[in-house]
Amino acid sequence: MIRRLIALLGPERSRPLKRAAALLAVAAALQGAVFAFLLPILRAPEDAGPWLTAVVVATAVCGLAYHRGVVTAREAGYTLSAHLHRRIGDHVVTLPLGWFTPARSGALGRLATQHVMSVMGVPAHLLDPLVGAVVTPAAAVVALCAVDWRMGLAALAAAPLAVAACRWSGRLVRRTDEAADAAAGEAAARVVEFARNQPLLRAFGLGGPGLRLLDDALVAHRNAARRMLTTALPGLAVFVVTVQAAFTALVLVAVFAALGGQVDIPTTVAALVLAVRFTEPMLVAAELGAAVRLAGGALDRIERVLAEPRLPEPEVSQAFGTPSIEFEAVRFGYAGTPVLEDVSFTVTAGTMTALVGTSGAGKSTILRLVPRFFDVDGGAVRVGGADVRDLRGADLLRRISLVSQDTYLFAGTVADNIRFGRPDATDEEVRSAADRAGLGELIARTCVGEGGTRLSGGERQRVSIARALLKDAPIVLLDEPTAALDAAAERAVTRALDELRGERTLLVVTHRPATARAADRILVLDGGRITESGEHDELLRLGGRYAAFHARRENARGWRIPAGRNTEGD
Ligand SMILES: Nc1ncnc2c1ncn2[C@@H]1O[C@H](COP(=O)(O)OP(=O)(O)OP(=O)(O)O)[C@@H](O)[C@H]1O
Structure with a gap:
């Protein structure tokens, strides 16, 4: 010993x-x-x-x-x-x-x-x-x-x-x-x-x-x-x-x-x-x-x-071009269980792409592969034209803001938690990010409790969105950003996403028709494969799955595409 x-x-x-x-x-x-x-x-x-x-x-x-x-x-x-x-x-x-x-x-x-x-x-x-x-x-x-x-x-x-x-x-x-x-x-x-x-x-x-x-x-x-x-x-x-x-x-x-x-x-x-x-x-x-x-x-x-193997990183990052996201023939599974198969798409810099699809289809997994939470089993994920494996972790993550489904807040004030996105931000910038995320008066809240337990789910989600807005990252990944929000807060967040379009590259997983409709491009994911892709109107004209469900659910507050082709509902 x-x-x-x-x-x-x-x-x-x-x-x-x-x-x-x-x-x-x-x-x-x-x-x-x-x-x-x-x-x-x-x-x-x-x-x-x-x-x-x-x-x-x-x-x-x-x-x-x-x-x-x-x-x-x-x-x-x-x-x-x-x-x-x-x-x-x-x-x-x-x-x-x-x-x-x-x-x-x-x-x-x-x-x-x-x-x-x-x-x-x-x-x-x-x-x-x-x-x-x-x-x-x-x-x-x-x-x-x-x-x-x-x-x-x-x-x-x-x-x-x-x-x-x-x-x-x-x-x-x-x-x-x-x-x-x-x-x-x-x-x-x-x-x-x-x-x-x-x-x-x-x-x-x-x-x-x-x-x-x-x-x-x-x-x-x-x-x-x-x-x-x-x-x-x-x-x-x-x-x-x-x-x-x-x-x-x-x-x-x-x-x-x-x-x-x-x-x-x-x-x-x-x-x-x-x-x-x-x-x-x-x-x-x-x-x-x-x-x-x-x-x-x-x-x-x-x-x-x-002895756990480190994520291999290059000594120096490859050059980073305009902030696009590109998936090329991506294959990926968790511990041998396949999740994504031959997934290819490009999110052009400055545009917003919505990912919709059945529950468990692999939408969040696609988001996780962009900041290289995992390495793909086949194909390549490119950010700014560089394979994520050719970028140093810090260089890659500096360029990405992520709003995930499970938001964790650190004990402190709401402002502290927003500032986490960019520690050198001024009070004015923090307040502006809070306003854009629809936080309103909540910014005055002095204590969010451990893990943010003193805030509601929707409030926590808005703090996390404000944090991502404050971070000066050219790429923003959002996993169901409006899932826990009421109508007013959802409108504020959708407005904020709208403002970001053109300014940042957005990839958004959503079950909400309004958010999907606002995107420049919609990708429909089913069973780990992209089955439809295009603009909202284009997909409606295509008359496929997206169109069918949109027609029936467009007035609903939230919808999901069920797994079976002939089944419908939430
Ligand atoms: N960490 C993990 N380890 C093992 N399997 C996982 C893990 N995360 C997700 N999965 C599995 O991978 C598949 C895709 O999950 P993912 O979260 O990407 O789906 P999703 O389309 O985002 O679903 P939802 O709309 O319900 O959030 C699911 O079958 C899920 O059970």
């Missing part, structure tokens, strides 16, 4: 850790030596002077080394946790945005808090007893050999057995720890879901499937934790029995040697003291073994995230 930490920290940053281990090793060795010095003192008390001086000096040096060792170990712990946080942070910002699923985001939270703390505990709290558990018994064995070779041999014979038992129990714990961590993640996610969805759960009765999922997750977590504890027990028991047996053997050898007159009383006393020093630190370490193994599991999980 210590070797892994040194490799992770690198030669420079691992210095405090190495220094701490060396200082604690010196302290532990000196402790063993102090007990070895007892023998000449007991054998010849009249000549004990130099040995007593040696005991005093060794004890003083041991105390100093121990104190410096513990302080340095704490520093090494803090260095390690800061380094891990930085490495995790630096790495995850290079991962594809599609990597951040809710499950992974939850696991990342545990990684940055619980797991980093667990790994940090190894140098900060466990290094001292661990070094003691290795060095003190080793020093005691050397001293025992000097006192009486038979006792030294008895202690030495126990060492491989104890190490084997320790490793065995470690492997067992690691195996069950993975399952326990997965169960803990699931239980945490279900508890958050339970707390967030209280209104829904209460409205539909607390005995529903939502509660059953939580119950199952908590039971699974409890069982996994119990399994981990019980799995560790046999290894721990073998270890403790081995160490105790070694201690008993040492005592018996010492007593029989004394009774047989082969060794004198002082030697027997020194041997018994060394036998205690041999076993004591190992038993302490056995108790801490579980914490070390859990830290090993935590480090495995941290290393797995650090």
Whole structure:
């Protein structure tokens, strides 16, 4: 474990850790030596002077080394946790945005808090007893050999057995720890879901499937934790029995040697003291073994995230032309399940294109491919004439504003949240973006609550639109921007989109006839393919699916194209 930490920290940053281990090793060795010095003192008390001086000096040096060792170990712990946080942070910002699923985001939270703390505990709290558990018994064995070779041999014979038992129990714990961590993640996610969805759960009765999922997750977590504890027990028991047996053997050898007159009383006393020093630190370490193994599991999980492949980026971005969007024969699926097939279209710079289609047809997926949340499986997505894979992430995202279906607002004022789109915007610019998004008086709201929970869904959506309007990005992607708005707010947003036309390139997913009608071009998506494309009037004349549904629904507040050709309705 210590070797892994040194490799992770690198030669420079691992210095405090190495220094701490060396200082604690010196302290532990000196402790063993102090007990070895007892023998000449007991054998010849009249000549004990130099040995007593040696005991005093060794004890003083041991105390100093121990104190410096513990302080340095704490520093090494803090260095390690800061380094891990930085490495995790630096790495995850290079991962594809599609990597951040809710499950992974939850696991990342545990990684940055619980797991980093667990790994940090190894140098900060466990290094001292661990070094003691290795060095003190080793020093005691050397001293025992000097006192009486038979006792030294008895202690030495126990060492491989104890190490084997320790490793065995470690492997067992690691195996069950993975399952326990997965169960803990699931239980945490279900508890958050339970707390967030209280209104829904209460409205539909607390005995529903939502509660059953939580119950199952908590039971699974409890069982996994119990399994981990019980799995560790046999290894721990073998270890403790081995160490105790070694201690008993040492005592018996010492007593029989004394009774047989082969060794004198002082030697027997020194041997018994060394036998205690041999076993004591190992038993302490056995108790801490579980914490070390859990830290090993935590480090495995941290290393797995650090090994996640980064989104490959060029050193320098390709030149960016006029802000058009182009899909060429795009094929894409989530984890092997195909979603888009042979999708080709171009959104000319400064125009507005509406994407309409059946639910689940892949409209939002098309929007996600533009800022390269995922890489396509086939074909190419080009922005400003450059393949998105030939642009650096920051260069690409700087040119795109995205208004997604699930708007997240940070705790703060409405103005703070709008300013997020362009931190150096003036108050006047923030107010103007708010007005264009139909926010009106809402801009005066001082606190939106965590995640924007003090605002309604429509209000949150308008803040997100204002944020996108404020960002000076030539391309604006909107996923159902008016879905949660009332008639007045929808009119304000449609006006704002209208104003942006010509000025920015707009790609809008919509179920609203008014928004689709306002677009320069409409793409109808069905089953992952574009089946119709053209202007509103052109598509009406075509008399296809768009026309059929528009004719029936044009006065409706919202409509969706159903999956089947011959079915209709919302
Ligand atoms: N992150 C994801 N992982 C796996 N499958 C996904 C993911 N996101 C979407 N899908 C699936 O991909 C398909 C297309 O989803 P998408 O959200 O693009 O549809 P949509 O046309 O925008 O639907 P809607 O109009 O209902 O929002 C759906 O079958 C959906 O279940």
